[in-house]
Every structure is written in structure tokens, then in C-alpha cells.
Amino acid sequence: MNRDHLARMTKIEVVVTGSDAAAVRDLCASAGATGFTSLSGVSGLGHHGYHQGRLLFNQQATLELIITVVPDDLAETLLAGLRPLLDSSSGVLFVTDTWVSRPEYFT
Amino acid sequence: MNRDHLARMTKIEVVVTGSDAAAVRDLCASAGATGFTSLSGVSGLGHHGYHQGRLLFNQQATLELIITVVPDDLAETLLAGLRPLLDSSSGVLFVTDTWVSRPEYFT
Amino acid sequence: MNRDHLARMTKIEVVVTGSDAAAVRDLCASAGATGFTSLSGVSGLGHHGYHQGRLLFNQQATLELIITVVPDDLAETLLAGLRPLLDSSSGVLFVTDTWVSRPEYFT
Numbered sequence: 067m068n069r070d071h072l073a074r075m076t077k078i079e080v081v082v083t084g085s086d087a088a089a090v091r092d093l094c095a096s097a098g099a100t101g102f103t104s105l106s107g108v109s110g111l112g113h114h115g116y117h118q119g120r121l122l123f124n125q126q127a128t129l130e131l132i133i134t135v136v137p138d139d140l141a142e143t144l145l146a147g148l149r150p151l152l153d154s155s156s157g158v159l160f161v162t163d164t165w166v167s168r169p170e171y172f173t
Numbered sequence: 174m175n176r177d178h179l180a181r182m183t184k185i186e187v188v189v190t191g192s193d194a195a196a197v198r199d200l201c202a203s204a205g206a207t208g209f210t211s212l213s214g215v216s217g218l219g220h221h222g223y224h225q226g227r228l229l230f231n232q233q234a235t236l237e238l239i240i241t242v243v244p245d246d247l248a249e250t251l252l253a254g255l256r257p258l259l260d261s262s263s264g265v266l267f268v269t270d271t272w273v274s275r276p277e278y279f280t
Numbered sequence: 281m282n283r284d285h286l287a288r289m290t291k292i293e294v295v296v297t298g299s300d301a302a303a304v305r306d307l308c309a310s311a312g313a314t315g316f317t318s319l320s321g322v323s324g325l326g327h328h329g330y331h332q333g334r335l336l337f338n339q340q341a342t343l344e345l346i347i348t349v350v351p352d353d354l355a356e357t358l359l360a361g362l363r364p365l366l367d368s369s370s371g372v373l374f375v376t377d378t379w380v381s382r383p384e385y386f387t
Contacts, residue, residue, distance in 0.1 A: 108318070166268070271375060272375040
């Protein structure tokens with residue numbers, strides 16, 4: 067499709083336990099993200115937890131999915147901040163290309 | 174991966190306040206989308222609202238995330254319809270390439 | 281952005297009725313996925329159901345959105361397993377490229 071009216075951004079989705087969610091939102095703010103979307107009613111197992119043996123395959127944790135959309139340069143900063151948090155927790159992170167119609171709202 | 178069995182489509186995700194959600198769903202239908210997925214339990218702040226000063230950084234609005242997947246030509250129509258709504262509200266919109274296994278269900 | 285620290289994976293999102301969700305999670309596990317994220321509070325109409333006449337446009341079903349992230353070879357296996365289930369139900373499936381920071385957690 068014609069993307070002349072759209073600007074490419076980086077969507078970062080983080081799935082963490084409820085207790086780590088506030089830290090993720092704080093990292094979004096301090097990295098310069100202008101907003102986020104947070105979804106409750108999330109459960110899951112694996113990917114990290116499964117390997118750590120923290121969760122058995124029939125156990126599900128109460129989680130939160132936090133979505134933020136940022137320009138590339140902020141994505142680098144945010145990923146650098148998220149890595150230590152995720153390394154010490156059972157969270158996972160997905161990075162996806164996305165396009166937005168009003169890039170000025172994200173910078 | 175081998176995508177011979179998959180067809181490329183455009184995924185449009187819209188985050189709006191609950192009061193604007195019905196209008197977004199109506200726009201999906203009138204643009205010719207054959208369906209949508211709607212997620213409640215969504216909160217957020219920014220991106221638009223933050224810039225407008227409507228939301229302070231520690232305030233979160235009750236939002237809805239509406240996902241629809243359409244062929245490219247319908248995506249153009251839908252985006253054109255969504256723009257005025259989002260311009261007058263605090264909604265955001267993300268456009269992502271996605272692939273589906275049964276394109277006939279989306280046209 | 282610099283993706284040296286990220287590995288490409290395939291994100292598979294499945295929207296199914298609550299009664300089919302367990303079967304989808306079982307298929308994820310048997311295909312070798314190391315985890316999944318499951319979202320409740322999901323409603324929707326179409327894409328498949330609309331065409332089947334099962335759902336009228338103002339009827340919404342209670343659905344579940346299941347997200348799993350796998351390497352490409354597992355994605356093929358998982359899609360092959362999901363197809364018969366989705367063909368006999370009103371589910372839909374979206375396949376998207378995504379990047380993760382710790383690929384070892386997904387294999």
C-alpha cells in the first residue's frame with residue numbers, strides 16, 4: 067500500500083509479571099517514549115520461565131503486555147535499559163517494524 | 174520461512190478511548206473490513222494525549238485496542254476514514270505487515 | 281535501527297473462541313514452542329465467522345488471543361498443525377516478522 071502518509075517506527079512489546087510492569091513503564095518514560103499501551107488479562111508460560119524451570123508447562127503466570135512505539139534511536143536506548151531487567155526476570159520482548167500516521171506524536 | 178501458503182495483508186491496530194471504539198468499528202465495517210478483534214482491559218498514556226496535555230504522565234485512560242486485518246486497498250480507505258477521528262481524539266494507530274493463511278476470509 | 285543484538289523470529293497470533301484456546305496452546309507445545317502469551321477480554325466478529333454466517337455483524341463472540349514466537353522451522357510445523365483446527369472453527373491467524381533479544385529462550 068501507499069505509505070507516503072506513514073512513518074516507520076519501532077514497536078516494542080514487553081511481557082512481564084505484574085510486579086515488573088511499573089519498572090518497564092518507567093524505563094519507557096526515561097528513554098523518551100511519549101506513551102505506552104498496557105494490557106492486563108494476560109497470562110502465559112515460557113519462554114524464559116520455562117527454560118529456567120520456574121514455571122511448569124501447565125502453570126500460567128499473571129502478566130502484563132506493555133506496548134510502546136518509538137523512533138529507532140529511542141528504541142536502542144529503551145532496549146539497552148530493558149535488557150538488565152529482563153535478564154533478571156521472566157519477561158520477554160518482541161521488536162517489530164510498524165508505521166504510524168502522525169510521527170510527531172511519538173517524538 | 175516458506176510463505177507460499179500465506180498472503181500478505183495489512184494489520185491496523187487502533188488504540189482509542191472506550192467512547193470512540195464504536196466509531197472505529199463502524200469505520201472498519203464501512204471500509205469493507207470483514208471483521209475485527211477488540212481488546213478490553215487496556216490502559217495507556219500518551220502518545221497523542223501526552224502531547225496535548227490531556228493526560229499527565231501518571232494518569233492512565235481506559236482504552237480499547239481494535240485490530241483489523243485487511244488487503245492493501247481497503248487499508249487505504251480505512252486509514253482515510255480513521256484520520257479525522259484520530260485527529261480529534263487521543264487515539265493512536267499502528268500499521269504493520271502481516272500474513273494470513275486464508276486471504277479469502279479478509280476480502 | 282541496529283539489530284545486531286536481535287534475532288528474527290516469527291510471531292504467530294491466533295484468535296479463537298475460548299473453547300478452542302486449549303487446543304491451540306497444546307499445538308504450540310507439541311510443535312516445540314517454548315512458551316506463549318494468552319490474552320483474555322477479547323471480543324470480535326468476522327473474519328471467518330462473518331463469512332460463515334455464524335455471526336451477524338452486531339454480534340460479538342468471546343475470544344482469546346494467543347501469541348507465540350518461534351523460529352521459522354517451528355513456525356512451519358505449528359502452522360501445519362493449526363490449519364485443520366482453524367478450518368473447522370471460526371478462528372483467524374496472523375503471521376508477523378518480529379525480533380527478539382534472546383533467541384535462546386525461544387528454541
